[in-house]
Amino acid sequence: MITGFISLKRAIVNNNHIIGGILLKVMYICAKHPPYDKRVYYKISMIIKNCGHEVINLTPNTEKYLSEHGIQLVGFPQKRGMIGRIRSLVSLYIIGKELNADVLIAPEPDSLIIAYLIKLAHKRTKVIFDCHEWYDVYFYGKIGFRCLEKILNAFVAFGMIFVCKRIEAVICVNDTMTQYFSKFNPNVYTVPSLPDIYYRPTKKMMKKGFIFFGSFVFKRQETILLDAAQELKNKGCQAQIIVIGGYPPGPEFDKAHHSFIEEIINRGLENHIQYIRWLPRGQAYNLLSYGLAGIMRFDPPVYIDRPALPNKLWEYMASRMAIIASDKNKEIKRIILQESCGVLLKEETGEALANAIIYLTQHKEIANKMGENAYNAIATTYNWEKYSDLVDEILKKLA
Numbered sequence: 001m002i003t004g005f006i007s008l009k010r011a012i013v014n015n016n017h018i019i020g021g022i023l024l025k026v027m028y029i030c031a032k033h034p035p036y037d038k039r040v041y042y043k044i045s046m047i048i049k050n051c052g053h054e055v056i057n058l059t060p061n062t063e064k065y066l067s068e069h070g071i072q073l074v075g076f077p078q079k080r081g082m083i084g085r086i087r088s089l090v091s092l093y094i095i096g097k098e099l100n101a102d103v104l105i106a107p108e109p110d111s112l113i114i115a116y117l118i119k120l121a122h123k124r125t126k127v128i129f130d131c132h133e134w135y136d137v138y139f140y141g142k143i144g145f146r147c148l149e150k151i152l153n154a155f156v157a158f159g160m161i162f163v164c165k166r167i168e169a170v171i172c173v174n175d176t177m178t179q180y181f182s183k184f185n186p187n188v189y190t191v192p193s194l195p196d197i198y199y200r201p202t203k204k205m206m207k208k209g210f211i212f213f214g215s216f217v218f219k220r221q222e223t224i225l226l227d228a229a230q231e232l233k234n235k236g237c238q239a240q241i242i243v244i245g246g247y248p249p250g251p252e253f254d255k256a257h258h259s260f261i262e263e264i265i266n267r268g269l270e271n272h273i274q275y276i277r278w279l280p281r282g283q284a285y286n287l288l289s290y291g292l293a294g295i296m297r298f299d300p301p302v303y304i305d306r307p308a309l310p311n312k313l314w315e316y317m318a319s320r321m322a323i324i325a326s327d328k329n330k331e332i333k334r335i336i337l338q339e340s341c342g343v344l345l346k347e348e349t350g351e352a353l354a355n356a357i358i359y360l361t362q363h364k365e366i367a368n369k370m371g372e373n374a375y376n377a378i379a380t381t382y383n384w385e386k387y388s389d390l391v392d393e394i395l396k397k398l399a
Contacts, residue, residue: 023052023053023054024053024054024102024103024395024398024399025053025054025056025100025101025102025103026048026053026054026055026056026101026102026103026104026105026395027055027056027057027058027096027099027101027103027104027105028041028044028045028055028056028057028058028059028105028107029058029092029096029104029105029106029111029114029115029118030057030058030059030060030106030107030108030111031060031088031089031092031108031110031111031114032060032078032108032110032111033059033060033107033108034059034060034062035057035059035062035067035073035075036067040107040130040132040193040311041057041107041130042057042071043193044105044130044191044391045057045069045071046069046071047384047387047388047391047392048391048392048395049069049070049071050388051388051391051392051395053395054072055070055071055072056071056072056073056074056099056101057071057072057073057074058074058075058076058092058095058096058099059073059074059075059076060075060076060077060078060088061075061076061077061078062074062075062076063075074095074099076088076091076092076095076096077091089110089113089114092111092114093114093117093118096114096115096118097118097121097122100122100125101125102124102125102126102398103125103126103127103128103395103398104118104119104125104126104127104128105127105128105130105171106127106128106129106130107129107130107131107132108135109135109156109159109160112127112129112159112160112163113159113163115127115167116163116166116167119167126167126168126169126398127163127167127168128167128168128169128170128171128394128398129160129163129164129167129169129170129171129181130171131160131170131171131172131173131177131181132173132193133308134177134303134306134308135156135157135160136153136154136156136157136160136306137153137303137306138152138153138156139152139153139156140153140300141218141300161184164181164184164185165184165185167185168187168398169185169187169188169189169394169397169398170184170185170187170188170189171188171189171190171191171394172188172189172190172191173190173191173192173193173308173309174190174192174307174308174309174331175190175331176306176307176330176331177190178190187394187397189390189394191387191390191391192309192314192382192387193309193310193311193314194314194378194382194383194384194387195311195314195315195318195378206290207290207291207292207320207321207364207367207368207371208240208290208291208292209239209240209241209242209274209290209291209292210239210240210241210242210291210292210293210294210295210324210357210360211241211242211243211244211287211288211291211293211294211295211316211321212225212241212242212243212244212245212294212295212297213244213245213284213288213294213312213315213316214244214245214297214310214312215245215246215247215248216245216246216247216297217297217299218299218300220298220300220348221297221298222246222260223350224298224348224349224350224353225241225243225273225295225350225353226263226264226267226269226273226350227349227350227351227353227354228241228350228351228353228354228357229241229264229267229269229272229273229350229354230267230269230272230350231350231351231353231354231355232272232354232357232358233268233269233271233272235354235358237354237357237358237361238271238361239272239357239358239361240271240272240273240274241272241273241274241295241357242273242274242276242287242291243273243274243275243276244276244278244279244284244287244288245276245277245278245279245284246260246275246277246278247260247277248278249277249278257277260275261275285315285319288315288316288319288321289319289320291316291319291321292321292322292360292361292364292367292368292371293316293321293322293323293324293342293343293356293357293360293367293370293371294312294313294315294316294319294321294322294323294324295324295325295353296310296312296313296316296323296324296325296326296329296332297310297312298326298348299329303329304328304329307329307330307331307332308329308331309331309332313325313332313335314378314382316374317341317374317375317377317378317382318374318375318378319375320371320372320374320375321371321374322341322342322343322360322367322368322370322371322374323336323341323342323343323370323374324342324343324345324353324356324357324360325342325343325344325345326344326345326348327344327345327346328348335377339373339374339376339377340369340370340373341370341371341373341374341377342370342374343356343359343360343370
């Protein structure tokens with residue numbers, strides 16, 4: 001049982017932290033994400049509020065009220081379908097313009113376009129693009145027609161570049177992304193998607209299990225995990241892979257969900273892979289604390305030049321787990337090597353993953369040391385006590 005947490009730093013605020021005589025009115029303008037998306041957007045809003053600024057979150061289908069953290073939540077009607085999507089963006093523009101914020105923070109390409117249009121209407125408004133994904137490859141594998149996917153990706157890339165050349169700043173989740181956007185904007189900063197809490201267990205946990213936390217996204221992730229479990233079975237290793245997430249709840253994912261379960265049963269892998277479809281994040285965090293190592297997602301080759309730095313990396317590290325990841329992701333590779341906190345795979349195969357699991361199972365003292373190194377890195381470097389100051393500094397430059 002986890003009984004203690006370290007939360008986001010509460011800045012000491014005097015007179016609402018007036019910067020240069022100006023109290024900034026900052027608005028997060030989201031086209032798709034819910035108001036309490038604590039993985040990223042609400043978390044940043046809390047930090048900005050803690051620095052003393054007025055904060056508004058404009059999000060889809062949200063009732064207007066004040067959150068427990070003092071953040072003003074305002075909604076716009078979100079419609080379905082292509083025509084409905086256009087109507088939704090028009091509503092987002094109208095409401096966003098009426099709220100008349102000093103700084104707009106947009107986390108998606110479509111909300112970025114709307115923020116830029118509001119900026120054109122209100123000349124004094126500043127815009128920050130808070131980029132958390134490689135949107136220029138977003139449609140890869142999602143449509144089934146490679147040519148159309150390339151056209152859509154190119155269109156998204158053009159729109160982002162066009163706007164980023166004309167706004168005040170860009171925030172990116174990793175250094176590779178920062179280097180990319182630095183070609184188009186002089187004010188680009190790296191702010192990782194760090195956990196808003198890290199754990200302080202009252203006693204040492206019995207570490208066991210190898211946890212994959214999150215959605216599969218691509219079929220190959222499911223295949224690699226199943227093949228790894230098969231290798232563990234064939235080699236007589238009693239280690240278990242625990243999947244928390246996999247396929248999100250919902251009828252559109254039910255077929256894939258049941259197919260995954262059937263594959264586990266048909267291959268007789270029940271003792272080597274445990275599948276928990278979905279859990280509230282609080283319950284999932286409790287399970288993370290018992291993991292010996294966390295398994296990162298294996299992305300398709302198209303992402304080699306577009307490495308991600310997912311939330312699950314920090315959540316694994318905060319939970320004192322060693323990390324198992326591909327060495328093809330240079331962002332994750334850099335952290336693992338720098339902090340001595342995990343194992344890098346030369347190949348993205350079930351066999352390679354199984355061999356890493358077997359090694360850590362047979363050398364638990366090494367795995368535990370890697371987990372402690374990971375936790376110490378969160379406690380000393382990768383935390384909001386450090387990065388909240390950077391967020392505040394970015395806003396100061398816009399004042």
